Amino acid sequence: xxxxxxxxxxxxxxxxxxxxxxxxxxxxxxxxxxxxxxxxxxxxxxxxxxxxxxxxxxxxxxxxxxxxxxxxxxxxxxxxxxxxxxxxxxxxxxxxxxxxxxxxxxxxxxxxxxxxxxxxxxxxxxxxxxxxxxxxxxxxxxxxxxxxxxxxxxxxxxxxxxxxxxxxxxxxxxxxxxxxxxxxxxxxxxxxxxxxxxxxxxxxxxxxxxxxxxxxxxxxxxxxxxxxxxxxxxxxxxxxxxxxxxxxxxxxxxxxxxxxxxxxxxxxxxxxxxxxxxxxxxxxxxxxxxxxxxxxxxxxxxxxxxxxxxxxxxx
Amino acid sequence: xxxxxxxxxxxxxxxxxxxxxxxxxxxxxxxxxxxxxxxxxxxxxxxxxxxxxxxxxxxxxxxxxxxxxxxxxxxxxxxxxxxxxxxxxxxxxxxxxxxxxxxxxxxxxxxxxxxxxxxxxxxxxxxxxxxxxxxxxxxxxxxxxxxxxxxxxxxxxxxxxxxxxxxxxxxxxxxxxxxxxxxxxxxxxxxxxxxxxxxxxxxxxxxxxxxxxxxxxxxxxxxxxxxxxxxxxxxxxxxxxxxxxxxxxxxxxxxxxxxxxxxxxxxxxxxxxxxxxxxxxxxxxxxxxxxxxxxxxxxxxxxxx
Numbered sequence: 183x184x185x186x187x188x189x190x191x192x193x194x195x196x197x198x199x200x201x202x203x204x205x206x207x208x209x210x211x212x213x214x215x216x217x218x219x220x221x222x223x224x225x226x227x228x229x230x231x232x233x234x235x236x237x238x239x240x241x242x243x244x245x246x247x248x249x250x251x252x253x254x255x256x257x258x259x260x261x262x263x264x265x266x267x268x269x270x271x272x273x274x275x276x277x278x279x280x281x282x283x284x285x286x287x288x289x290x291x292x293x294x295x296x297x298x299x300x301x302x303x304x305x306x307x308x309x310x311x312x313x314x315x316x317x318x319x320x321x322x323x324x325x326x327x328x329x330x331x332x333x334x335x336x337x338x339x340x341x342x343x344x345x346x347x348x349x350x351x352x353x354x355x356x357x358x359x360x361x362x363x364x365x366x367x368x369x370x371x372x373x374x375x376x377x378x379x380x381x382x383x384x385x386x387x388x389x390x391x392x393x394x395x396x397x398x399x400x401x402x403x404x405x406x407x408x409x410x411x412x413x414x415x416x417x418x419x420x421x422x423x424x425x426x427x428x429x430x431x432x433x434x435x436x437x438x439x440x441x442x443x444x445x446x447x448x449x450x451x452x453x454x455x456x457x458x459x460x461x462x463x464x465x466x467x468x469x470x471x472x473x474x475x476x477x478x479x480x481x482x483x484x485x486x487x488x489x490x491x492x493x494x495x496x497x
Numbered sequence: 498x499x500x501x502x503x504x505x506x507x508x509x510x511x512x513x514x515x516x517x518x519x520x521x522x523x524x525x526x527x528x529x530x531x532x533x534x535x536x537x538x539x540x541x542x543x544x545x546x547x548x549x550x551x552x553x554x555x556x557x558x559x560x561x562x563x564x565x566x567x568x569x570x571x572x573x574x575x576x577x578x579x580x581x582x583x584x585x586x587x588x589x590x591x592x593x594x595x596x597x598x599x600x601x602x603x604x605x606x607x608x609x610x611x612x613x614x615x616x617x618x619x620x621x622x623x624x625x626x627x628x629x630x631x632x633x634x635x636x637x638x639x640x641x642x643x644x645x646x647x648x649x650x651x652x653x654x655x656x657x658x659x660x661x662x663x664x665x666x667x668x669x670x671x672x673x674x675x676x677x678x679x680x681x682x683x684x685x686x687x688x689x690x691x692x693x694x695x696x697x698x699x700x701x702x703x704x705x706x707x708x709x710x711x712x713x714x715x716x717x718x719x720x721x722x723x724x725x726x727x728x729x730x731x732x733x734x735x736x737x738x739x740x741x742x743x744x745x746x747x748x749x750x751x752x753x754x755x756x757x758x759x760x761x762x763x764x765x766x767x768x769x770x771x772x773x774x775x776x777x778x779x780x781x782x783x784x785x786x787x788x789x790x791x792x793x794x795x796x797x798x799x800x801x802x
Contacts, residue, residue, distance in 0.1 A: 243589060290786065294793040297532070297588060301728045302789045305782040308721065312782075316775030426721060430534075430596045437593045467608050473601025480594040481582055 190491040194445040197452070201351055205344045217343055223455045224350040225411045228357050230435040230447035232404035235361050237433070238442030239370065240397045241377030245300045246287070246307025247432050250280045250402050252314060252424035254409020259326040259419040269332030269340075273410050280406025281399050283310070288398035292391050304426055314421040325420025328413055340414055350411055354448070357404050362444055364400065373397045438479060440488030449487050499633050504754045505747065506629075510639050512746020513646035517701035518719060519726040519738045520653060521694025527733020528669045529687055531580065532588050534595040536698050536723065537716025538602035543568045543699025544706040544715065545606060548615040557620045564703045565696055572695020576688050584687070603713050614712035617703075642704050649700065650739060657735060666690060670733050722749075725785045728795055737797035745781055752777040 201224065208217040229251055236242040257276035266272065287306040294302055320326045331340040340346050364370045375383045376390045383390050413419040422428070431454070439450025457475070461468035483490050522536050546567045551560030575598075583591050619638055626634035657663035665686055668676045677683040702716070709715065726745050730737030757773035764772065788796060 237589075245592075290790050294789050297732065298728060298789055298793060298795070300588070300592075301724055302786055304721065305725065305785050305789075308782050309779045309786075312775045312778040315778070316771055318771055427599075427717065430592075433589070434593055434596060437589060441589070467604040469600035469602075469604030470608065473597040473599070473604070476597030476600070477579055477594045480586070480590045480597075481579075484590075 188492075190443070190445070190488050193449070193488075193491055197445065197448065198355075201354075205347055209344075214343065217347055219455075219459060221343075221347045221350050221415055222412075223452055224347070224354045225408050225415060226432070226435065226455060227448040227451035228350075228354045228411070229405050229408035230432050230439070230451045231354070231357055231361060231444075232401045232408065233432050234436045234441060234443075234447040235364065235404070236398055236401040237436055238446070239365055239377065240373050240394060240401075242292075242394060242398060243300050244303040244398075244401075245426065245429050245433065246303035246305075246310075247401075247405060248426075248428035249283070249307035249310040249424050250405035251409040251412055251428070252310060252419065252421065253280050253283055254406035254411075255413035255419035255423055256314060256317075256320070256326070256409075257406075258332060258410045258413040259328045260320055262328050262330060262332075263320060263326060267330050267333045269334045272332050273407070276406050276410040277403050280409070281403040284399040284402025285395070288395045288402070292394055292398065304429070307424055307429055308426060311421050311424040311426075314424060321420070323421060325418055325422070328417045328419065331414045331417065332410070346414070350415070353407060353411060357407070358444060358448070360404070364397075365444070369393065369396070434476065438476070438486050440486030443486075443488040443492075446486055446488040453487065500754075502630070502633055503635065504750055506635055506639070506643070507754075508747030508750035509743060510643050510646075510746070511750055512743035513643055513650070514701050514705055515719070515722055515726055515746050516650060516739050516742035517646055517697045517704075518723040519730070519742050520650075520735055521697040522723050523727040523730070523733055523735060523738045524666070524690055525694045526727060528666060528673070528690055529584050530673075531584055532591045532595070533580070533694075534592060534720065535575070535598035535602065536694070537720030538599055539568055539572060539695045539698040539716070540702035540705075540719065541606065541711075541713070541716040542571060542602065543702030544617070544711040545610055545615065546699070547703035547706055548617045548711045549610075551617060557623070561703050565699055568699025568702075569692050569696040572699075573688055573692040575695070576691040580691065581684065581687065599717070606713050612713065614710040617706040617711055619707045638707065645700075645704065649697070653735065662686075662689070722781065725781055729785055729788055731795040731797035734797050737795070741796065745784075748784065749777075749781055752780040756780075 201220070204220055205217060208214060229247070232250075233244065233247045236244055254276040257279050258272045261267075261272045261275060287303065291299055291302045291306065315323050317326075331346075334340070338345050338349060340349065365374070372383065372388055372393050376388070376393060380390050409419075409423070412423070435450035435454050436447045437450070438454055439448065440446030457472060458468055461471055465471070479486070485492070518536070518540060521539075522533065525531050525533050525536075543564055546564035547561055549560075550563040550567070551557055554560050554563070579594070579598075583594055623638040623641060625637050627637045627640060629635050629640075655663075657666055665676060665681055668681075669683065669686060669690075673683065705719075722745065726741045727738055729745070730739075730741035756777045757769065760769040760773050760776070763769075
């Protein structure tokens, strides 16, 4: 099927092209900073996109999504500290552990609804935060330095700036493609149906919570991948990655960009992190501007930036 | 034995402090259906105002009263300027907007008071230990916190259950549209309730200030505890919040005090010293998770709307 040409699709296409060409620009101008900044942005975009899968399409408002960032990161960091440097082991472990954690907390949390769901996911993330703080063998509160990035047997060199950027970008596009396929599959339609009317879906014979749980686990696994990337990017992982304000950051990215739109979280991550970076260049007190901007966006731009673009089309 | 009494009192004191914070949160949540993440910022502002005013006036009581007034005013201004436009919105919009306010307040405080923490020294008459039962001394200031918080709780109970304003508040909690239709100025009522919640948060902050340092981000950790309490207690229920707060305060304090020794009896020394701090910090969240798994609507579910 051919996507329609409208403001939000045009923005998404332009954004993808710009992300692909960014290393060329960076090499031409010698601006390395922009490449490292956007490496971080693509990783957070992937995490936000996974949150969007459950929040935007599944209607599950998880306030503990940053837990998977930490779990994926610690899987890489702990294995590296124990002398297992191969990415072929580290990354599958990161994904499997994230999936298991999501399965456990999803199975328990999905018994609740609404604000209670927000709070119970938050509680589990906080527990993960305190467990990580207590891992004194792996740095405890201070965090764990990853001295060597994941080794992929010469296939790809994660210490090379451009290669690592393209790896992150490939993961982001892969994640978005997966989410797109899920959302448009029978499974995804059921999940969205449950979001809009759970009782009706139950009545026509769908086991709502099973669909929800699978969706929750998929999102957690994708975010675990983002965590593995993040640990490689910063060469460091600490409990702070899992703190509730970080989960809040991810939520902000999703809502800012536009919940339930495929590229919304990517736009949200770019705008939020760029704004934070730009503001911190000329003022130490970026929150003084960023905070009210968030408030204004909520008050005047419902549906986030992609929602705004969608309205432009309709005039 | 004395240690247990002392820790029980500490737990009670912490629980009552949490109640002050949770009461405002549960009122605003129950009546306006508004999730206010910035409640922790009001707590922080209360502490900063108190540190400033006490240093300025030289009197602890006077400074504390001025700080209380200042947070009340701040809450009302905040509600009037921004938050009242968010009442009809979904919880997510509210979370996003008030998350923005947290960022704003943290940097505003850093701009005004600087990044280093402040200390709020106690006057001499509050630092003496008091003998509560023969052989057991307890700091006078902590006793004062218990007394003030209990008095505020009693006052809150009387206001909500025995006065006309309280009746309107309860009516607003059970059906907002209806009391608006009956000709009550609901906007004014909401502003008042929000201001009251802000003042309670400020009171909690300024009373906690001499025990801990006054610093940026002090409201964030405790805000989550307050949310835990209102979820355990059932959203919108002040009585539930009171019981849950004391429960949480005592469990948290006792866990931190005695869990390490208990674990050491079961586990090896090294394992116990690793597990104890994590487990005692997690205890509250574990408790909430268990309660929500067993009772998905909290312990004292509020009446159905």
